[in-house]
Amino acid sequence: MTSDDGFRGAVSLRPTPEQLAYSFGGHEPLLTVEPGTVVELSTEDCFGGAVRAHEDLPSRVCTFPYLNPVTGPVAVTGAEPGDTLAVHFADISPARDWGVSSTFPHFGALTATHATAMLHEPLEERVWVYEIDSAAGTCRFRARRSGLELDLPLDPMHGTVGVAPAAGETLMSITPAAHGGNMDTPEMRAGTTAYFPVNVPGALLSVGDGHARQGEGEVCGTAVETAMNTVLIVDLIKGRTPAAPRLENDGFLITTGHARPLEDAFRISQHDLVGWTASLLGLDQLDAYQLVSQAGLAPAANVCDTNYTMVAKLPKAVLGSAKAYDGMHERLRDAAARYLAAR
Amino acid sequence: MTSDDGFRGAVSLRPTPEQLAYSFGGHEPLLTVEPGTVVELSTEDCFGGAVRAHEDLPSRVCTFPYLNPVTGPVAVTGAEPGDTLAVHFADISPARDWGVSSTFPHFGALTATHATAMLHEPLEERVWVYEIDSAAGTCRFRARRSGLELDLPLDPMHGTVGVAPAAGETLMSITPAAHGGNMDTPEMRAGTTAYFPVNVPGALLSVGDGHARQGEGEVCGTAVETAMNTVLIVDLIKGRTPAAPRLENDGFLITTGHARPLEDAFRISQHDLVGWTASLLGLDQLDAYQLVSQAGLAPAANVCDTNYTMVAKLPKAVLGSAKAYDGMHERLRDAAARYLAAR
């Protein structure tokens, strides 16, 4: 990044419905930007905006595999396999004053699915419409079978962020894996920097699946789904690449694991956090294993998608003066603040 | 409870080494108390105090199955199968100024184990000794292969709390299951009320496995293990029983699931939280599923024991004026405060 403000200009990406993609891999870039560029982009919700009312059952108004549209891909100049793409989320704001959630036949954590195949009929398919009040910072839950209403805190995030996969694969946008994708972790909020392995020239970043908020595990299979206006900055770390996406915010180093069974997702995330900690603190592997064991957090992200996602978190307080990626997160955060202030 | 202070006297239980138990079930009570009684008890660490220095490798100084000793059982007068035993932790204080942690051959989340059987040799068995400074509220990590030292916040808890199992079973104290046992969740700290199913007359509560602190997942297999002095109050809820232990503190309703694979532990905990939420808020099951999906938290507890443990947490803010178990937690919390103040 070269400007005094720490970012290299801003570009906008507001795809038409026809430009939306439904996979990672298999697409030419919609946009190519230099490292350090701010990208302002819009995303559609996971239902393509087709679920707006109680009667809009997803299985009727959506058509597989046209679910979970993503905006992108954005190519980043100079990104080569073996590099790391850094993506800092400066702002994630609901683009609508409503969001929706739903059950979906044979999808979710507490239902038989196509993978956890059983002889049960699907649970009832039901839609909930949430009122989003961005000024108040709330989204309003309304029960469908009682009069209960209550406000939940708005906590906007993107469920789906990733790059083109390795090995020439093209994966549905609903799959989380080593390339990122549909990780569905509430940690992917504004103020977070995400680090992705670069698998193809340009990295090919795509973003979608905005959530006004989401519980850990995304138990019923969907969050408070809504369209978003999002501001992010991209940057590059040359010559190093993580095994799976890493995240960083002001308080935590965060690693992610995407696999089934859930203990393998846990193991992947913890294994990477042990390695990252060892590297930053100059510890041998077992000393880092010990430190992570006592200091780490381990919330579920999603337990409903085609892979499950666990995240592992280490408080940066234990890092002392060590900084991940030479302070990339802090630089991008500060650049984001200047950009937003100047906007 | 009948006294003005909300508790019915206090008794002490400081077992000799010979009185320590290594199972839930299969033991006569060491003590019988009325509901509402404060119990002050001491617990030994999971190694029976035998690991005190780097050279005290657990596999040498401990003898299977004499691991993870528990204090108890304590019988509660009037407890009958189908009831709920409430246990409020008023205080959990390290009884020593040191704690230990270790790897253990073929035990932990990032190693081959007897269940996840592989052809690898065990990882190195290594002991870490922590300095506990209760006044400062810290425990000091010292790396073994570098000079790194750092203080972690003290956050005392019990890994093992439970009652006699159902169906006449006797289970090793290292197993977490529907009766509680070695759940190893950091949520079991002072200020928490735990609710257990009563499976046998008297319930037969036992407590052990104090941790000066523990990361979520207990990745390496052990926490900062230390002896504890603990103050708790027991009480009874007649005629209702949870499927597995529930916890409550001032901020959260918490359910627990104990199973393998980890997604089943997750499912059990979420299933119970959905049911509990539905019952407290008068919601139908799907409305409660939706609310938990958006408002819940889902951290790992242990991913190393004979069953894995996940917890599910709902912020009590969403409950409005509804109170779990008619305010049992608040009553026990207040009684505990009065007892500690008067002590």
Added chain:
Amino acid sequence: MTSDDGFRGAVSLRPTPEQLAYSFGGHEPLLTVEPGTVVELSTEDCFGGAVRAHEDLPSRVCTFPYLNPVTGPVAVTGAEPGDTLAVHFADISPARDWGVSSTFPHFGALTATHATAMLHEPLEERVWVYEIDSAAGTCRFRARRSGLELDLPLDPMHGTVGVAPAAGETLMSITPAAHGGNMDTPEMRAGTTAYFPVNVPGALLSVGDGHARQGEGEVCGTAVETAMNTVLIVDLIKGRTPAAPRLENDGFLITTGHARPLEDAFRISQHDLVGWTASLLGLDQLDAYQLVSQAGLAPAANVCDTNYTMVAKLPKAVLGSAKAYDGMHERLRDAAARYLAAR
């Protein structure tokens, strides 16, 4: 064994209903025998004989935990922890001309269960009554919702065979684990020798859960359940003990793994087969791993019980002249033949 016939007399064990046990561990022996003794015993079916007709729904006529009764325990003189108990099944014959099978609420592989907890209502509970024709060697399936009838080959076996568990545990008879128990493998038929770890003096063998036949996986949760008259011979191998039950017949070495998830049950069984093969053929671990990888079979046993069971099988053709346990299986098989011929 000392007689010319290779067995040391025969005793009979036909428990009254009150003598039936529902656990491994926690019971005094009904009978004590010398190694080499033939035991003729009777077993009740897993429903205690209470399900006899379509209207006898198990959830109504059976009372938890009084399910899956076992006959025993039988103590074997001289058995000490660290030894191996050998049990050869000489004959397993249905004691009735009918058997039953059923679905059971929240039990089975293709239904939500208490562990794989979901929001579905249970599948329909339905009973099937089979006609057993021992002379013809068939059991007759009759569909409940159509007129289809067909004969399946009789293949009698015991689902539940085991010894008292280690570590002083008492486990429900429906649980399979390292002590054996409810393994539900069709390999446990007449002509098979099973080897169990001895965990307590006398070993304390119990047997139950006869199946007129069973598919691999016991998918719906029950087999063709029936009472059995069974002839077995017990013997001892001093100073060696397997990690989990092993089986042997004229064609195969068979190891068993009992765990969740199913891949851990697979891993345990394969790990033991690799070790057994290495030991018998004088191979290093990796050479044995390779041989088992190319020559082994790996059928599911049960995917419905509290632990799942996989078995691993190696054709004895690859063993050349090597014999497991110095030919114990062959000796017991021959003794059994002489006993049955003389009976």
Added chain:
Amino acid sequence: MTSDDGFRGAVSLRPTPEQLAYSFGGHEPLLTVEPGTVVELSTEDCFGGAVRAHEDLPSRVCTFPYLNPVTGPVAVTGAEPGDTLAVHFADISPARDWGVSSTFPHFGALTATHATAMLHEPLEERVWVYEIDSAAGTCRFRARRSGLELDLPLDPMHGTVGVAPAAGETLMSITPAAHGGNMDTPEMRAGTTAYFPVNVPGALLSVGDGHARQGEGEVCGTAVETAMNTVLIVDLIKGRTPAAPRLENDGFLITTGHARPLEDAFRISQHDLVGWTASLLGLDQLDAYQLVSQAGLAPAANVCDTNYTMVAKLPKAVLGSAKAYDGMHERLRDAAARYLAAR
């Protein structure tokens, strides 16, 4: 098929090394054939032929992702999404008089892997070279650390057979899933008809990964890998599509499940076998569940690949006169016999 012999001519497909593919999806057809056509094709081994001797360690001589090459794709005229592609294997013959197997770093069932992430170093990487004697029907195992040699029966099969995936995905050839792919079941031998869902026009069949033989589970991660000359016949079933590949031979209906954890692979395969059985015998779902539970077999296929594979088998004896897909298997089998006889 229209000829008197039941097949519509024969074509040959012998790709150059440059024509080999490493994915399902993402490739134009090498060949387009009519339904009923015999295809004679050659396949390279999973190492691309680069592992020929003990010193050819796969991690050195192979380059990810150029592993597990497949021959194809072959387009079948008239195949449309929603149809079923039938592929009958008439002959699978080793093209060499040697095969190889190996361990591979962090790959296999009894080792830490990238998914089951652990802190262990990889197991030793070791290559075994087998002598294949097609006339004798054997392949010769030679231990590497002892003098043991023994002949195993030749049982040639293809580990990898599949079609282009649904949803526009491109998947590495080492992944088994609903499109088939690297299922690694020993059931894929000559005499078997495999049925695949058609996801794209032409279906786009590819075949590779020949095994001179393979144990169930493919425990060490590789079988006796060799190049093959294979004869197959393709045909179409219009307007019906299975959820995942089904197989049929003269003795059994066979379904497949591809997932993690292994119990989900089991569930998928059993669920499909229940549905198939219900449909062929006119049973309701629970009656079919019962029949499969008592009559079915359930061997592991692979427990090492990116998804695990279980198969479920029902003896065709229980079908009476019912025939799957109107006798497609029998017709293709007979056509294959005529073709081979006339060749």
